[in-house]
Amino acid sequence: MIDASSAGDDVTDTSAWLPDQTTWVPAETDTTRPSAARVYDFLLGGGHNFAADRAAAARIEQVLPNARRVARSNRAFLRRAVRFMAEQGITRFLDLGSGIPTVGNVHEIARDANPESRVVYVDFESVAVAHSRLLLDGDERTAVVEADLTDPGTVLADPAVRALLDTDEPVGLLLVAVFHFVPDHGDPAGLVGRYLSALPAGSLAAISHLTADFDAEGMAQVAETMANSPNPMFFRPFDRVAPLFAELDLVEPGLVDADLWRPEPGVTDPDGPARGVYAGVGRVR
Ligand SMILES: C[S@@+](CC[C@H](N)C(=O)[O-])C[C@H]1O[C@@H](n2cnc3c(N)ncnc32)[C@H](O)[C@@H]1O
Known part of the structure; x- marks a missing residue:
């Protein structure tokens, strides 16, 4: 262990x-x-x-001394976004780049609102996929797909994803902390469009994205640290994250620091928002 x-x-x-x-x-x-x-x-x-x-x-x-804070801030946004979607009546979730299961997984939050909620988790990292499969073994309302989200054709053709989307019911699409692993030539906005086109109107999409807007030097070194890993990173400023929402109607409060997206009442950090990740939720037209 x-x-x-x-x-x-x-x-x-x-x-x-x-x-x-x-x-x-x-x-x-x-x-x-x-x-x-x-x-x-x-x-x-x-x-x-x-x-x-x-x-x-x-x-x-x-x-980047606040790296843990930024990570927690992103994960907390994911939880609040799923709760918001569940409150809007969403019971089907597609989580692309879902990561290694940790406290407050999407299916757990969604099922707090509706025990019938279904979730398909997609990731291409072997430990994330293996651990997700172990955790969810025998759970018939979840599926774990090993696939590359930059290949929407393959993801959308997967039987578990097709079964989830084979309905007129709105879907909750989660693209949380994934696009900073996609270089410009991978066309992040185009990828969002491909996935949105598979969803019925009224679906909701949550997107978050790391930025170097508040610590250019620190984030340049983070990128350098990950440059030779299987997941090189490409941080983007606000005005290049915003176009990811071009085909969505942003819900309040729009695209903001993750900590400022519908914070839980009474939960404020005396140090202010973590300032490292932009986040928003939009509705499919
Ligand atoms: C920072 S973690 C975010 C996990 C989760 N979405 C969250 O926000 O808590 C990024 C995840 O995206 C996955 N990922 C990155 N690029 C991917 C790709 N092209 N296809 C599938 N998964 C990818 C990584 O393996 C990792 O598990």
Whole structure:
């Protein structure tokens, strides 16, 4: 079992859910290079990461001291966005780039509102996929798909995704903290459009995106740290994140710092918003 004890005061050791490391580390996993899914897991206090991931996270924290705050801020946005969608009556969710399961997974939040909620998780990282499958084994209202979200044709043709979308009911599309892994030539806005075109009107899409707007130097070094990983990063300023919502009607409060997106009443950080990730939710026309 990997030791997450060095992960800080707010550790939520999800490794306790599973008995044995060998059950969640697929043979093809490259543990010698950091992966975005596992570095993020570490920053959130999870236990599904390796020495290379922890070394990358340590370097990131050196150059970006609020890295954990930014990670938590993004994850908290995801939770609030799912809750908002559920309150709007959404019971079907497609989570693209879903990551390693951690506290407050999409199906858990959605089912607080409606126990019948269905979720399809999609990721291309082997540990994220393996751990999701272990956690959700036997759960007939969830599916885990191993696929590259930059290939919408393959994702949308997957039987589990087709079954989820084979309805006139609105869908909750989650594209949370994924597009900063897509270079400009990968056409992030075009990808959003491809997915939206598969959804009925009234569906909702949540998108978040890391930015260097508030710490250009620190984020340049974060990008450098991940440059030779399988997940190089491409941060974008506000005016290049906003076009991701071009085909959506933004709901209030629009595209804002993740901490400022419908914060829970009474929950304010004395240090102010984390300032590292833009987030918003839009409605499909
Ligand atoms: C920072 S994590 C975000 C996880 C989750 N969406 C959240 O916000 O808490 C990014 C995830 O996106 C996945 N990812 C990045 N690029 C991807 C791609 N092209 N296809 C599928 N998954 C991808 C990574 O493997 C990782 O699990």
